[in-house]
Amino acid sequence: MRDIAFGQYYPTKSIIHSMDPRVKLILLVAFLVLTFCTLNYAALALVVACVASIVLLSKVPVKMYFKSLKMIVVIVLITSALNLFYGTGEPLWEWGFIKITLSGINNAVFVAARIISLILISSALTFTTSPTDLTDALERLMKPLTVFHVKVHEIAMMMTIALRFVPLLLEETDKIMAAQKARGADMESGNLVQRIKALVPVLIPLFVSAFRRAYELAVAMECRCYQGGQGRTRMKILTLHKSDYICTFIVILIIVGVVLCNVLLPHTLR
Amino acid sequence: MSAIRVENLCCTYGANTPFEQHAVKNVSFEIERGDFIGLIGHTGSGKSTLVQMLNGLIKPTSGKIYVEDNDIWSEPKNIRNIRFKVGLVFQYPEYQLFEETVEKDIAFGPSNMGLSVEEIENKVKNAAKFVGLSDTLLKKSPFDLSGGEKRRCAIAGVIAMDPDILILDEPTAGLDPVGRDVLLSQIAQYQKAKNNTVILVSHSMEDVARVTDKVMVMNKGQLKMFDKTDKVFSRCDELNEIGLRVPQITKVTDALKNKGFDIPEGILTVDKAVHVISELLKKEGKL
Ligand SMILES: Nc1ncnc2c1ncn2[C@@H]1O[C@H](COP(=O)(O)OP(=O)(O)O)[C@@H](O)[C@H]1O
Numbered sequence: 001m002r003d004i005a006f007g008q009y010y011p012t013k014s015i016i017h018s019m020d021p022r023v024k025l026i027l028l029v030a031f032l033v034l035t036f037c038t039l040n041y042a043a044l045a046l047v048v049a050c051v052a053s054i055v056l057l058s059k060v061p062v063k064m065y066f067k068s069l070k071m072i073v074v075i076v077l078i079t080s081a082l083n084l085f086y087g088t089g090e091p092l093w094e095w096g097f098i099k100i101t102l103s104g105i106n107n108a109v110f111v112a113a114r115i116i117s118l119i120l121i122s123s124a125l126t127f128t129t130s131p132t133d134l135t136d137a138l139e140r141l142m143k144p145l146t147v148f149h150v151k152v153h154e155i156a157m158m159m160t161i162a163l164r165f166v167p168l169l170l171e172e173t174d175k176i177m178a179a180q181k182a183r184g185a186d187m188e189s190g191n192l193v194q195r196i197k198a199l200v201p202v203l204i205p206l207f208v209s210a211f212r213r214a215y216e217l218a219v220a221m222e223c224r225c226y227q228g229g230q231g232r233t234r235m236k237i238l239t240l241h242k243s244d245y246i247c248t249f250i251v252i253l254i255i256v257g258v259v260l261c262n263v264l265l266p267h268t269l270r
Numbered sequence: 271m272s273a274i275r276v277e278n279l280c281c282t283y284g285a286n287t288p289f290e291q292h293a294v295k296n297v298s299f300e301i302e303r304g305d306f307i308g309l310i311g312h313t314g315s316g317k318s319t320l321v322q323m324l325n326g327l328i329k330p331t332s333g334k335i336y337v338e339d340n341d342i343w344s345e346p347k348n349i350r351n352i353r354f355k356v357g358l359v360f361q362y363p364e365y366q367l368f369e370e371t372v373e374k375d376i377a378f379g380p381s382n383m384g385l386s387v388e389e390i391e392n393k394v395k396n397a398a399k400f401v402g403l404s405d406t407l408l409k410k411s412p413f414d415l416s417g418g419e420k421r422r423c424a425i426a427g428v429i430a431m432d433p434d435i436l437i438l439d440e441p442t443a444g445l446d447p448v449g450r451d452v453l454l455s456q457i458a459q460y461q462k463a464k465n466n467t468v469i470l471v472s473h474s475m476e477d478v479a480r481v482t483d484k485v486m487v488m489n490k491g492q493l494k495m496f497d498k499t500d501k502v503f504s505r506c507d508e509l510n511e512i513g514l515r516v517p518q519i520t521k522v523t524d525a526l527k528n529k530g531f532d533i534p535e536g537i538l539t540v541d542k543a544v545h546v547i548s549e550l551l552k553k554e555g556k557l
């Protein structure tokens with residue numbers, strides 16, 4: 001259970017780690033949009049090169065990135081295969097009803113490259129930013145929404161707590177499963193109905209303990225006079241550093257580069 | 271025939287990751303049938319990992335485990351049978367309770383063994399008696415019990431499977447002093463009545479000294495000592511070196527002995543100490 005690593009935080013020291021989480025979040029969104037605005041190979045190459053350098057700069061072992069790619073490899077294969085066969089124009093190769101055209105190949109390459117860049121760049125964010133920093137940044141960025149009576153602080157607090165509880169509950173599941181297995185519970189064999197039934201001895205204690213933890217946490221927060229976001233000061237004040245400005249500047253340059261590529265060079269995709 | 275034999279057992283968590291941890295390193299030992307063994311060691315010394323390997327919940331990274339001379343991983347499909355043979359009570363077992371009534375919860379193990387209804391009933395009754403759960407409690411919901419009762423209910427759930435070897439991982443942790451003493455005596459009584467092999471994991475030296483015949487000492491994943499209880503606790507300095515201490519009463523009697531009083535080594539319980547010292551005083555005509 002504990003092996004499930006959905007882009008878990010990987011603590012080391014790198015330029016990317018030390019960036020302001022708000023800047024990272026904004027640049028991530030900019031990048032995601034950018035990947036889908038690449039219309040020819042030059043623009044795509046620029047984006048891919050940039051993603052690759054971010055991956056390397058993050059100092060997170062490349063193996064970790066491969067792990068997160070492994071989960072979506074099927075999706076990439078299916079979508080690019082579909083694109084491959086649904087191209088238009090002169091067929092390069094034909095076999096029965098299967099036609100492969102140049103535009104099909106182009107589509108497949110672009111789709112694969114875009115999805116992979118997407119995953120890599122989002123993994124880079126979650127690998128280099130701790131969950132608390134991330135929700136902190138979200139809270140700060142969504143602050144203007146308080147004008148519309150959105151409870152930004154409460155939402156962020158809920159996210160932080162939920163994120164904190166995920167590993168705890170996974171650990172708890174492990175423990176309860178082991179304890180029931182020690183009493184001879186059989187979770188590996190049987191048909192679907194039997195397997196679902198076998199989960200009852202795990203789920204009930206898990207719910208009980210989740211409610212207990214939630215209750216205890218609520219009491220603990222109340223004991224420390226927590227009363228929501230109003231008037232709360234911050235322990236960690238986010239400030240922008242020189243590296244944040246530099247990175248933003250570089251990303252702006254890349255955006256300009258991609259736009260120029262798109263404008264000046266012929267489009268591969270229509 | 272030995273109850274459990276272990277050869278060069280190793281367990282590594284998170285191999286080939288930055289979080290790699292060698293929890294158990296090259297442990298070998300042999301436990302005879304009917305032995306009452308104490309397993310002591312610091313938090314994080316690998317006790318829980320070791321006992322989970324003994325009943326096949328964790329597969330060792332390397333090394334072999336023999337239960338009654340059969341390699342338990344020779345047929346991974348039959349590992350469930352090993353768990354019926356080697357019953358393991360987890361640390362804080364009260365968090366595994368889930369049934370509507372205490373009775374049904376204790377019956378979970380035996381029903382997984384595929385026994386008949388009468389047999390199950392029988393085993394549940396016996397197990398409840400060993401841990402001192404009354405008939406009225408058996409009909410209650412396990413979530414309505416007190417902490418100590420929940421603990422005993424969970425222990426009964428494992429005893430009900432009638433394992434040849436019973437392992438308890440820190441069964442007295444978090445109980446009040448009276449609850450501890452009662453539970454410990456019940457475990458000792460169970461061991462005597464059945465003459466089963468019992469392994470008691472604990473970091474209370476007093477508990478271990480009171481009931482066990484032999485003691486294993488773990489430190490940083492390695493087995494440091496395995497000997498008769500009084501022998502282990504007479505090695506006070508070595509135990510101190512790895513951050514463990516001997517029972518307080520042993521310290522007192524050892525100090526007396528060093529002062530020149532005629533007292534044997536390795537006295538483990540207060541009762542025994544009272545006896546020895548009053549004998550001594552009588553002999554000197556002071557009592
Ligand atoms: N599921 C696990 N995953 C990773 N590391 C673990 C796991 N369980 C225990 N450990 C580590 O293994 C070591 C031994 O733990 P454990 O066997 O629980 O010791 P003890 O029961 O003596 O306190 C500890 O350092 C602990 O952090």
Ligand SMILES: [Mg+2]
Pocket residue numbers: 317318319361439
């Ligand atoms: Mg433990």
